[in-house]
Amino acid sequence: MKRTVVVPDLQVPYHDPVAVKNVAAYIKAVRPDSVVTLGDEIDLPQISRWTESTPGWYEQTLGSDRDEAVEVLWSLVEHSKEAHMIRSNHTDRLYNVIMKKIPAFLALPELRFEKFMKLDELGITYHKKPYAIARGIVAVHGDEQSIKPQPGLTALEAARRHGISVICGHTHRAGQSAFTEASGGKIGRILRGWEGGHLMDVRQAHYTKGTMNWQQAFIIIEEIGANVQVSIINLEKDGTFIVSGKRYGRSR
Numbered sequence: 001m002k003r004t005v006v007v008p009d010l011q012v013p014y015h016d017p018v019a020v021k022n023v024a025a026y027i028k029a030v031r032p033d034s035v036v037t038l039g040d041e042i043d044l045p046q047i048s049r050w051t052e053s054t055p056g057w058y059e060q061t062l063g064s065d066r067d068e069a070v071e072v073l074w075s076l077v078e079h080s081k082e083a084h085m086i087r088s089n090h091t092d093r094l095y096n097v098i099m100k101k102i103p104a105f106l107a108l109p110e111l112r113f114e115k116f117m118k119l120d121e122l123g124i125t126y127h128k129k130p131y132a133i134a135r136g137i138v139a140v141h142g143d144e145q146s147i148k149p150q151p152g153l154t155a156l157e158a159a160r161r162h163g164i165s166v167i168c169g170h171t172h173r174a175g176q177s178a179f180t181e182a183s184g185g186k187i188g189r190i191l192r193g194w195e196g197g198h199l200m201d202v203r204q205a206h207y208t209k210g211t212m213n214w215q216q217a218f219i220i221i222e223e224i225g226a227n228v229q230v231s232i233i234n235l236e237k238d239g240t241f242i243v244s245g246k247r248y249g250r251s252r
Contacts, residue, residue, distance in 0.1 A: 003032040004133065006219035007076055008169040008196035009040040011090065012069035013061075014204040016216065018239040022249025023199065023218055024075040026241075029248070035080040036133055037124075038169030038196055039088025039141035042069040042117070047097040070118050083124040086131060088141035088170065091117075133167060134221050134228050142170030142195070149213065151175025155193025165192040167219060167230065172198035174217035174232050194219060194230055 005027055010020065027035060045051055046062050077083035094113050098105045105111055114126045130138040140158060148154045152175035159166040160179060174197030181188035197217030205212065216235040220243065221228065235241045238251035 002034075002221075002223040003030065004034040004036060004221040004223075005030075005032045005080070006133070006139070006167060006196055006221065007035060007037045007199065008174075008218060009038065009088075009172055009198040009200060010069070010072060011040050011043040011198075011200050012072050013065050014043055014200050015072060016199055016201040016239070018250070018252050019199045019216055019235055020072055020075070022235070022239050022241070026243065026248045027076060028079045032080050034082045034084065035077045036084045036131070036139055037073070037076070037086065038139060038167070039086045039143075040090040040169065041073060041085065041088075042066065043090055044093040047093050049096075066116065070122065073117075073122055073124065077122060077124060083122065084131060084133075084139075085119065085124050085126050086139055086141050086169075087126070087128045089143045130162065130166075134223055134230075135226060136228065137165045137167060137192075137221075137230070138162060139167045142168030147171055150177075151195055151213075151215065152177035152193055155195045156191065157193070159191040159193045163191075165194075167194045167196065167221075169196050169198070171195050172200065172212070172214035174215035174234060176230075176232060192230070194232060196232070197234070 045056060046059050051057050091113055094116060109115055119126050130140050133139040142154055145157055151173035154171050155166050155168045156177040156179060158168055173195050176194045178190060178192045180190045196219045197215045218233050220231045220233060233241050233243055240247055240249040240251055
């Protein structure tokens with residue numbers, strides 16, 4: 001059996017340390033074949049277009065945020081056989097601000113996102129295009145099309161666009177949906193969409209003004225031959241969760 005653990009939006013330094021530590025402990029316990037992060041591993045608020053021309057634009061915390069994100073990522077991937085990362089809107093911020101303000105800096109390899117985040121040292125492969133995460137499924141971040149308010153429907157719309165089942169992040173919602181093509185009682189394609197939730201500390205998401213339809217979760221993919229099972233693992237409010245009848249993590 002091949003097992004893949006899929007980690008949704010972290011947005012370091014706004015991540016939930018308890019939830020992340022518990023998921024990392026599960027990964028250490030099961031030592032999966034692969035860990036895949038769905039994007040927005042780091043928030044990069046200092047270089048966001050929403051921060052420009054505000055005091056946040058001048059904060060000198062970019063380096064410390066990057067170092068913390070690298071530590072968090074290492075805790076999640078060090079016990080897997082391989083690791084992958086999906087591009088996302090937050091991680092695009094580094095390229096976007098350089099392209100807008102100082103495009104000559106794009107020639108500096110250390111300012112490419114992969115180098116900036118030390119992905120080579122972490123053993124993480126970075127994917128700018130949809131990643132074939134399992135048989136009949138690709139992983140994308142989820143910001144490539146409109147966002148639906150119901151969990152699972154953004155991923156399903158992505159699946160119908162790609163013509164293949166999709167796992168995505170971005171929405172911070174945990175859920176799944178499906179669409180079956182059938183005629184005359186004969187089943188055709190079954191497209192599925194899964195959204196992986198988030199591992200943020202919602203108290204730090206000030207832009208929501210305290211109101212959001214988000215769920216903490218992560219995803220486990222299990223493959224045996226041609227069969228693939230995708231499971232959304234929901235975290236309780238105390239940061240713990242149950243997988244295969246066993247409770248993991250320490251409560252807050």
